[in-house]
Amino acid sequence: MTTAVTTAMTTVIRVDRITKSFGGAAALTDVSVDFFPGEVHALMGMNGAGKSTLVQILSGALNPDSGTLEVGGLVQNQLNPRQARKVGISTVPQRRELVMSLTVAENIMLGQLPTSGAMVRWHSVRETAQEALRALGITIDADAIAGDLTVAEQTMVEVAREVRRGGKVLILDEPTACLGPEAAQQIRDLVLRLRDSGVAILFISHHISEVLHLADRITVLRDGRVTWAGLATETDEKGLVRDMVGRDVVSRRPVRPARSNEVGLSVRGLCDGRFLDCFDIDVRRGEIVAVLGPAGDAQSRLFDLLSGRRRFDGGQVSVAGKKLKNGKITDSLASGLRCVTGDRRRLGLIPGLTIDENVMLAQDRLDKRRIHRWSLLTRRAKPLRERYRVVSLAENPPVEQLSGGNQQKVLLAKWLGTAPSAVLLEDPTNGVDVSAMAEIHSLVDRLAGEGVAVLLASSSAEEVMRLADRVVVVRDGRRIAEYQVDRITRDELIATTLGGAL
Amino acid sequence: MSAVATLTRPVRVGKIPHAGLLLVLVGIIVFASVRTDSFLNTNNLLNVARQVSVVAVIAAGLTLLMVAGGMDFSMGGNVAVTTAVAAQMLSHGYATWLTLVTAIGLSIAVGLVNGAVVTFTNVAPFVATLATATLLDGVALLVINGMSISIDEHLSGLGSGTTFGLPNLVFVAAAVLAVVAFVMRYTSFGRDAFAIGGNEDVARLSGITVSRDKLVLYGLAGALSGLAGIMLLSRLAASSPGTGGLQLQLTAVAAVVIGGTSLAGGKGTIGGTILGVLLLGVVANVLNLLQISSYYQQISVGAVLLIAAIANLLQSSRKR
Numbered sequence A: 001m002t003t004a005v006t007t008a009m010t011t012v013i014r015v016d017r018i019t020k021s022f023g024g025a026a027a028l029t030d031v032s033v034d035f036f037p038g039e040v041h042a043l044m045g046m047n048g049a050g051k052s053t054l055v056q057i058l059s060g061a062l063n064p065d066s067g068t069l070e071v072g073g074l075v076q077n078q079l080n081p082r083q084a085r086k087v088g089i090s091t092v093p094q095r096r097e098l099v100m101s102l103t104v105a106e107n108i109m110l111g112q113l114p115t116s117g118a119m120v121r122w123h124s125v126r127e128t129a130q131e132a133l134r135a136l137g138i139t140i141d142a143d144a145i146a147g148d149l150t151v152a153e154q155t156m157v158e159v160a161r162e163v164r165r166g167g168k169v170l171i172l173d174e175p176t177a178c179l180g181p182e183a184a185q186q187i188r189d190l191v192l193r194l195r196d197s198g199v200a201i202l203f204i205s206h207h208i209s210e211v212l213h214l215a216d217r218i219t220v221l222r223d224g225r226v227t228w229a230g231l232a233t234e235t236d237e238k239g240l241v242r243d244m245v246g247r248d249v250v251s252r253r254p255v256r257p258a259r260s261n262e263v264g265l266s267v268r269g270l271c272d273g274r275f276l277d278c279f280d281i282d283v284r285r286g287e288i289v290a291v292l293g294p295a296g297d298a299q300s301r302l303f304d305l306l307s308g309r310r311r312f313d314g315g316q317v318s319v320a321g322k323k324l325k326n327g328k329i330t331d332s333l334a335s336g337l338r339c340v341t342g343d344r345r346r347l348g349l350i351p352g353l354t355i356d357e358n359v360m361l362a363q364d365r366l367d368k369r370r371i372h373r374w375s376l377l378t379r380r381a382k383p384l385r386e387r388y389r390v391v392s393l394a395e396n397p398p399v400e401q402l403s404g405g406n407q408q409k410v411l412l413a414k415w416l417g418t419a420p421s422a423v424l425l426e427d428p429t430n431g432v433d434v435s436a437m438a439e440i441h442s443l444v445d446r447l448a449g450e451g452v453a454v455l456l457a458s459s460s461a462e463e464v465m466r467l468a469d470r471v472v473v474v475r476d477g478r479r480i481a482e483y484q485v486d487r488i489t490r491d492e493l494i495a496t497t498l499g500g501a502l
Numbered sequence B: 001m002s003a004v005a006t007l008t009r010p011v012r013v014g015k016i017p018h019a020g021l022l023l024v025l026v027g028i029i030v031f032a033s034v035r036t037d038s039f040l041n042t043n044n045l046l047n048v049a050r051q052v053s054v055v056a057v058i059a060a061g062l063t064l065l066m067v068a069g070g071m072d073f074s075m076g077g078n079v080a081v082t083t084a085v086a087a088q089m090l091s092h093g094y095a096t097w098l099t100l101v102t103a104i105g106l107s108i109a110v111g112l113v114n115g116a117v118v119t120f121t122n123v124a125p126f127v128a129t130l131a132t133a134t135l136l137d138g139v140a141l142l143v144i145n146g147m148s149i150s151i152d153e154h155l156s157g158l159g160s161g162t163t164f165g166l167p168n169l170v171f172v173a174a175a176v177l178a179v180v181a182f183v184m185r186y187t188s189f190g191r192d193a194f195a196i197g198g199n200e201d202v203a204r205l206s207g208i209t210v211s212r213d214k215l216v217l218y219g220l221a222g223a224l225s226g227l228a229g230i231m232l233l234s235r236l237a238a239s240s241p242g243t244g245g246l247q248l249q250l251t252a253v254a255a256v257v258i259g260g261t262s263l264a265g266g267k268g269t270i271g272g273t274i275l276g277v278l279l280l281g282v283v284a285n286v287l288n289l290l291q292i293s294s295y296y297q298q299i300s301v302g303a304v305l306l307i308a309a310i311a312n313l314l315q316s317s318r319k320r
């Protein structure tokens, strides 16, 4: 690891005793942080600690209630997004903000379209955008429509846009949350390159090893207060966890009861365009099987096909021996199969409805409830909210007001609370903090222990090693290899994901 | 009740739902009472009440539909056809009950056709229902052959009768508003509408029968248009060219939007819609009473619309 040269530095951004409340409850209390040029500054903390709130203040999306913000030595009292950009602060927020109906090129050049006279020079738009992507080593077609990209690709496009715009400060709010190992590495390389060219980088991540590897300086938040700040070399994994959570967190593979021989979920000869080509997989009851492959491949299609959102071209899916009707969501639900999406904003939650309503959304429809009783709803949602530790400032706000990780917990509570017989989990711990991740992993363990067939599509090798019994590798829509997880190391696993066979 | 609260409690405007709208409404009422004696005149108030009742029934159906991300521009046209058909039937001596059943049945059918087009093809609701609206306006003219058809005293009990001093039409409207408000808040069907308007994909994946719900919602909008048509016919005692139609439709849409229902779906309340309907009804009446030229009337209605809409937005999207 290289340490940045940090002699005789002047701060680019100085955050001084900032406080911010939402409806009377404080999200940030007396937070002071300094950001220096040529340094990667990581912000850590549990879900709802206030990291994204601080990011929103720095990017001008929110104004603090009290405290001061100094950028380049000047006090900025009422920063708005445009001014923030002007003083050199570029931000990739946690919630991706691409215009989904426009092309990648248009998104990258948004607000800065090259023109001659009043006419847009489309050729130059495409060239410049493609160049910006290439500079980061990203192979995404600049003419693709942003809405058609996977969440990982959207992240890369947004990073490319902010990097192209330049600036003295680059803020990245959980850029690697749902990326596979390869893409995450690209982001990390980029961060180091920008740091060496003198940019100040604010980096947020729940992956402790990633932070320790990347960051020069770390600030830890807990319940909106700074609990630890210092150089990355002055702390370690254990210390960070203590500062974030307040106790130690251990997560170990449990010894699960022997799996039954009954097949819980069976996929036979599944075909779907170029994504799946006669794909087979059997998941026994009580077994956790991970599907791995190069990013953007089969995994993302499995959700659409198994949930019934999309008709497959051929093949069949059975749950507990019962064949599913092709392309029928209600049939998929009735069979006891639950598909948990990796894209909670687009396919997971209803932003304007409250936590309770979102948690009970599927269960109430399965129960065919006709009358909606609010007090009963609260009572039924409560155990699930507690089991998944959903944290919010208000009692029961719309889910759009929750922090990213807490939205993820609502999504899991919504689906795993419905007594499933088989589940498909796509990146189940996307954006979730260390302690919540450990708890979610044990909840999935328990689910399997109860005889549920679990199919896991995760971008995190650690997660696969921690949860899966068996790993199936997919390439070009075909199953090319299969391993028992205790016969393979983490590095071998990553190698297979990247496309090399063992 | 909340009007009183606005005046007596230490005012925290941001906390009271629709406070901005309420303030504008109260302001206009105070202004009207001071400027003209005839505003608070009983007959005038009864007249306003009858007028807003018809709009309120349409707006109620529209609120529920728009919450689910839908839109129906043909409700006014549906009203025109219903009044025309009912007027012809009554003037030709058909029984009242048969007329009512036919008229409502017809309006439901129109609603279901809208629903089927919107649900099963990918035509935008705005386009599909604007097309039916134009079509229905033409059909209405055909049915009454461009003339005014009187129904004499056939529906006068509903149209001009009162109970406890209040017009019967007001009771009908109040019942509709209460039922729709209940459906929106306390039934799964109503909550489904919010879910569909919030994110249709998620609603479908959560096991909500989105297509069926949408069909029912458009059918319901049709049924309420039919009811509004009967109410309008009973009030006017005749169907003439221009009864119902686009003017009525636009008033209803404006009332719903002023009341804070999102055009994008997922958000809306009956309380807001009631305020929107009242506001537009009162403004139109006051301008009439002040004998302001119809040119200025239009201009003023537009201005009020803008002010109310901005007042509403300022409240909901103030920078935190």
Ligand SMILES: Nc1ncnc2c1ncn2[C@@H]1O[C@H](COP(=O)(O)OP(=O)(O)OP(=O)(O)O)[C@@H](O)[C@H]1O
Pocket: A022, A027, A045, A046, A047, A048, A049, A050, A051, A052, A053, A054, A094, A391, A392, A393, A394, A397, A401, A402, A403, A404, A405, A406, A431, A433
């Ligand atoms: N617009 C808002 N209205 C009300 N409460 C909010 C709003 N935005 C954030 N909050 C609350 O503020 C707290 C801090 O949220 P924030 O998004 O900063 O957390 P975070 O540290 O980024 O968490 P995560 O790791 O889950 O992304 C949370 O409890 C959240 O519910």
Ligand SMILES: [Mg+2]
Pocket: A051, A052, A053, A094, A173, A403, A404, A405
């Ligand atoms: Mg966050």
